[in-house]
Amino acid sequence: MAHSLLADAPGHIDLLLGNEAIVRGAVEAGLQVATCYPGTPSSEVPDTLFRLSPEARYSFEYSVNEKVALEVAGGATLAGALTLCTMKHVGVNVAADPLMTLCYTGTPGGLLLLSADDPGCHSSQNEQDNRYYARLAGMPVLEPSTAQEAKDMTRDGLLLSKKHGAPFMLRTTTRVNHLRGPVEFGPVPDPGKPDGFQRNPSKFVPIPAFSRPMHVALLERLEALRQEAENSPYNTVTGSGSLGIVCSSISRAYVADALAQSGLADRVKVLGLGFSHPLPETMCLDFLSSVSRLLVVEELEPILENDLRVLAQKNGLDVEILGKDVLPRCNEFTVSMVEDAICRLTGEAAPVRDACQPAALPMRPPNLCAGCPHRGSYFAARKVFGDDAIYSSDIGCYTLGLLPPLKAADFLLCMGSSISAGGGAALASGKTVLAFIGDSTYFHSGLTGVANAVFNKHDVLIVVLDNRTTAMTGHQPHPGVDKTILGDNDSRLDIEASLRGLGVTEVREVNPFNQKKTIAAFEELKTMKGVRALIAKEPCPLFTRRIYKKVAPQVAYVAESCTGRFECLDTLACPAMYRDGDHAAVNPILCNGCMLCLQVCGHIKAKKRGS
Amino acid sequence: MNDIKPIRIFMTGVGGQGTLTATTMLARTVLAAGLPVTSGEIHGMAQRGGVVESTVLIGCKSPKIGHGEADILLGFEPMETVRALPYLKRGGLVLSSTEFMPPLSVAMGKQACPSLDEIKTQVAACTDKAHYMNSQTIGIEAGAVQSGNIALLGALCATGALPFGPEALAATIKANLPAKLQAVNLKALELGVAALDA
Ligand SMILES: Cc1ncc(C[n+]2csc(CCOP(=O)(O)OP(=O)(O)O)c2C)c(N)n1
Ligand code: SF4
Ligand code: SF4
DSSP states (O other): OOOTTTSOOTTOEEEEEHHHHHHHHHHHHTOOEEEEOOOTTTTHHHHHHHHHGGGSSSEEEEOSSHHHHHHHHHHHHHTTOOEEEEEEHHHHHHTHHHHHHHHHHOOTTOEEEEEEEOTTOSSSSOOOOTHHHHHHHTOOEEOOOSHHHHHHHHHHHHHHHHHHTOOEEEEEEHHHHTEEEEEEOOOOOOOOOOOOOOOOHHHHOOOHHHHHHHHHHHHHHHHHHHHHHHTOTTEEEEEOSSEEEEEETTHHHHHHHHHHHHTOGGGEEEEEESEEESOOHHHHHHHHHTOSEEEEEOSSSOHHHHHHHHHHHHTTOOOEEESTTTSOSSSOOOHHHHHHHHHHHHTOOOOOOOOOOOOOOOOOOOOOOTTOHHHHHHHHHHHHHTTTSEEEOOSSGGGGGGSTTTOOOSBOOSTTHHHHHHHHHHHHHOSOEEEEEEHHHIIIIIHHHHHHHHHTTOOOEEEEEEOSSBTTTTOBOOTTOSEETTEEOTTOOOHHHHHHHTTOOEEEEEOTTOHHHHHHHHHHHHTOOSSEEEEEEOOOHHHIIIIIOOOOSEEEEEOTTOOSOOHHHHHHOOTTEEEETTEEEEOTTTOOOOOTGGGTOTTEEEEETTO | OTTSOOEEEEEEEETTSOHHHHHHHHHHHHHHTTOOEEEEEEOTTGGGTOEEEEEEEESOSOOOOOTTOEEEEEESSHHHHHHTGGGEEEEEEEEEEOOOOOOHHHHTTSSOOOOHHHHHHHHHTTOSEEEEEOHHHHHHHHTOGGGHHHHHHHHHHHTTOSSSOHHHHHHHHHHHSOHHHHHHHHHHHHHHHHHHHO
16 A cells, blocks of 8 residues: 555545655655755655655655755756756856756746755854745745645646746745644545656856846746735735734744734734745735735845835835844744734733743753764864864764864864865964764865865864764765665765875775773874875664664673773763763663773763663 | 644654654544544654654644644653753643653762652642652553653553543554554553542
8 A cells, every 4th residue: 555645545634744744745746856954854855755765656855955956956857857956045156057057948747846944043153044945946936834734735736847847946944844743635646757858058058148148037927926926815804993903834834823922913914935936926915905904924134025015116005114124133023022013013012921940950952862972983083183273063973072072073164174174274374184974074065175175285184073973953865874774775975086186196994992902093193194084884773774774782880890980971971871870870771782881981881771 | 623622732752752653543543533623743853862852732723733732742751851951831730751861961970859848849830730650660560661651652542631541542443553562552552541539
């Protein structure tokens, strides 16, 4: 029996994660090709597509990075395939170059780009608002607020994209990707074969002579899409009153709940924009003319607010428009925040809010897991280089090495920056620079950094933290992995060979749990100049457990002879270890048996797991 | 859908405790009862021992609970119960585990956990409606420590604060969990309900 997300079961209702709803919507559109690079909060989309792929009728790939994902998607849609491409918001920065051009060439087979934004920085380095990208590139935008809409908008975005030959953006936020709600399923068509490639260089090859008319055509498409927005079922007017609210994305849910609980629903008129770009100007103008004051409720940037101000000014409307002067430009909204703003503008007293204020507690920051191989690499690096070197870090679980006692991250820009930025820091500071990079990040955008460092003779010690998986985002495959949830990776790329191929002559490989060898390798590489590399290779134990169903046969224990120095605790901060009165102790359930602590203190011993 | 009085349930625990399964079980029970439900989860760092927060909302559109908005707070770890108190409406209902999972700073002996009495005092400053139980121990007694979450949920259903009782949660468990997990979780549910009465 087909997995329920693939089944043709119209009318069936299930509780879905927003990201699962997106997968279902794509299946209901007749998805033919999907390309993705993982990143929270988007990752369950590719992970679900991948898990279902053996029984599904689409072709799926984890691409090596977002630029590549969008390029593969672009080629597929140019060859007539109905295509989905997914990434987190910062991924769109990586993919921005092909994105701009795809809006010029158009996407004959249809293309929906999922941009999963993260207001509040739940799992990201910034809270950039990718609705700007849609304006920059000239892309229509759909913004779901419920699981049902996530499903429906994905389906309709793909179909509208094919109809207009224009790429669509499905712009979500963390709350939408990670909400769960009921979804009513529609029918599942047979996706059939892609339409095939229709040669037409004047449309598809953006040399300047062709680009100029392509730009004109893009603007014409946007006007046609504006008509779609005017008539879209996702753009709705409800209620009545002299105060108007325009809202988009998840803010539509906050507004609905705020009006319901304040009892002000009959005094406020609401324009909800689910199809928010190109702006349905006629609809907005009608709305603006029907109210005397307008509050724009949108998280992050004042994008709709500014659009509406322009519209009002152009049409000589005398309506007061409020937005970021009442609601914040940073972080997420809450229902209470929106309710308070509505109360203020309707002259009602806002409810008293006196949230409980408990006393401070010990914090619970995330930490490298017990038995994490990154701990071994960092421990050895600190031992050899101390505070003398600069630690250029990158994005992954290993960024958590930032925290004391390992303190192995001095700066970080973006995925793949450690080698290139490390080279820059070395040439400007004259200090030894270690550039830490994970294996997934290495394939994502480290390779170009290596080529640059070799060519420009940078002085940087590359440390590839090769834990055989993309751990941070949920253990996704990448080109170097041995195995995935679907079986062996028979087109595996070798990191050492790639480093040597790119001209790095001094490459060493160690198991970071072998401290003696790891320290010796660091000592040796310390004496050298130029680009040299250490590959610290040892799988993430969580990955091993999940994929190989294996755990280490041994665990650590602290012998009676422990003298209570606590060097183990103070220098390793392994979450399996704790202080038990005057002694250190190991929790055998949490211990992953890496045997690192045994190399720090002779009073720690190994024993058989379960003994 | 708006004749239904909204109920907002905030849940908090520690990565690896399995709190998201409990959240989904509760959301499915609401759906099966024919009520409008949304649920949310923030779990970016779940695997690495950080805090995992999740929500189930009945009769609301938004999946998020802001400060002072939760009618019910379910704490799968006592310190996390206290940390999440700002989300609770004053006078709201609290159900909490009494068993600590010390964070790293405490394990390393650099900081201390508050005592259970201190936890209860902090909760009492926000509400007089609180129930405590050793849900991990109950989970172990039922056959798996993670099932302690279901014990706490079962107790919640038994308080009468939700529009359905423990039998509705039992039906969800039977309909959604693989056979080998059902017995353990049904047992945990039963023990959780009994622990509320105790
Ligand atoms: C441009 C971009 N894409 C995706 C992400 C999401 N992301 C964060 S860490 C990571 C992968 C890290 O994998 P790896 O380098 O192997 O390190 P590990 O987590 O396994 O230690 C990804 C994809 C991001 N932060 N930026
Ligand atoms: S998930 Fe794996 S790589 Fe990430 S911190 Fe845990 S052990 Fe380390
Ligand atoms: S062997 Fe030692 S360092 Fe490794 S996981 Fe166990 S307690 Fe932690």
